[in-house]
Amino acid sequence: MKRIPKQEYTAEFKEQAVKRADEVGNIARVAEELGLVEQTLRNWAKAAKAAKAAKAAKAAKAAKAGKLNPAGAKQITAEQMELSRLRAQVVRLEMENEILKNVFRGGAPSRWKETRVLPTLA
Helix, strand or coil, X not given: CCCCCCCCCCHHHHHHHHHHHHHHCCHHHHHHHHCCCHHHHHHHHHHHHHHHHHHXXXXXXXXXXXXXXXXXXXXXXXXXXXXXXXXXXXXXXXHHHXXXXXXXXXXXXXHHHCCCCCCCCC
């Protein structure tokens, strides 16, 4: 018995074949038009459906986990990112100012009060 060599198809060809089968609604007819074995086209369609479902599940999982920009989320503009960064900087600087105010109101922290400054030789 003579063995038929295995055919290799590009990913683009497979995608177009599956898309055409979805449009027509008849896998057998599209497979015949393209010169494919019907089961081959069915396998491609099944794999494409599974990949699409996995992508949707991954996007849903990312959205549930609260990750930034999951699929279908609003894109954050550069201005929004800058505004967020500046707001965080304002909060940090206000905290630093409050700490410095407390230091000057009450004097130096207790661990610094015990430190003596040696007189300089003139």
